[in-house]
Amino acid sequence: MLRRIKIFFIVFLLLLVGAILAALWLLPGTFSAKSTPPEWEVKAARFIRHLATPSHFLKMSNPVRFSPEILAEARHHFADHCATCHANDGSGKTHMGPNFYPPVPDLRNPAIQSMxxxxxxxxxxxxxxxxxxxxxxxGLPQEDLESWKLVLLIRHFPNITPKEIAEMKHYNPLTREEREQQEALDQFLSGEDISPPEHHH
Ligand code: HEC
Known part of the structure; x- marks a missing residue:
């Protein structure tokens, strides 16, 4: 009996040491966001996410009715909150977009539009x-109409016009340079500074 326990213990220790060595050999670099997930991983993640979405959400229909005013509101909201990562046209072609793991998807693509x-x-x-x-x-999902308006905009992305995209630029968060320029202009206009602001382009 004692001998059995001893053998069991030794085998267990060997397996444990093996597992630790394997982990140390396999782990380095695995948390890097620089690589891009393979196609099967993207498909699997999407499928699991679909299964993990509570079914009453899957059955919900958008409580917000489409109108040009609502769409404009959603564009301004998106330009301010989402475009830093997703771009005004939803393409995901931004400074950060491709560097996430997984990268920011193109919201105009069938993978997103079929959700x-x-x-x-x-x-x-x-x-x-x-x-x-x-x-x-x-707050409560049923009261979160702002997000429902963004859903309308995502549906509209495949048909968004250059004019709409140009207009969204006014609602994008300012870069440091733009903010400094704006502050200098405000100061100049309020008469605090007699020299006109420099223009960088
Ligand atoms: C900090 C960056 C960032 C911001 C800001 C951001 N997103 Fe995302 N978003 C991501 C990333 C990264 C993904 C990809 C996640 C994935 O594929 O699992 C994503 C995915 C999505 C998707 C696709 C989901 C799917 O199932 O593939 C939608 C829709 C979306 N975002 C909408 C928005 C909206 C609307 C906003 C603004 C309210 C927003 N995002 C703001 C980074 C961002």
């Missing part, structure tokens, strides 16, 4: 854990 409204809403309201996508929803 049901409630699924898009769920992602915006609750975010996606372990990725760069934050949770934006405040």
């Amino acid at each position: 049901v409204d409630g699924e898009l809403f769920y992602v915006i309201h609750y975010g996606i854990r372990f990725t760069g996508m934050p949770a934006w929803g405040k």
Whole structure:
């Protein structure tokens, strides 16, 4: 009996040491966000996320009715809160967009457009854990109409016009340089400074 326990213990120790060595050999670099996930991983993650979305969300229809005013509101909201990562046209072609793991997807693509409204809403309201996508929803989901308006805009992305994209630029967060220029201009206009602001381009 004692001998059996001894053998069991030694085998257990050997397995443990083996597992630790394997982990040390395999682990280095595995948390780097520089690589891009392989196709199967993206598909699997999408499928699991679909399964993990509570079914009553999948069945929800957008409580906000489409109108040009609502769409304009959503464009301004998106330009201010989302475009830093997703770009005004939803393409994801931004400074940071491609550097996330997984990278920011092109919201005009079939992979996104084939998601049901409630699924898009769920992602915006609750975010996606372990990725760069934050949770934006405040309060109860049924009262989060701002996120529902963004769902309308995502549906509109495949047909967004250059004019709409140009207009969104006014609502993008300012860079440091733009802010300094704005402050200098404000000072100049309020008469605090007699020299006109420099223009950088
Ligand atoms: C800090 C960067 C960042 C910001 C800001 C951001 N997102 Fe994202 N978003 C991401 C990343 C990264 C992903 C990819 C996550 C993934 O594929 O798992 C993503 C994915 C998405 C998706 C696709 C979800 C899917 O299932 O593939 C939608 C829709 C989305 N974001 C909407 C928005 C909206 C609307 C806003 C603004 C309210 C926003 N995002 C702001 C980084 C961001």
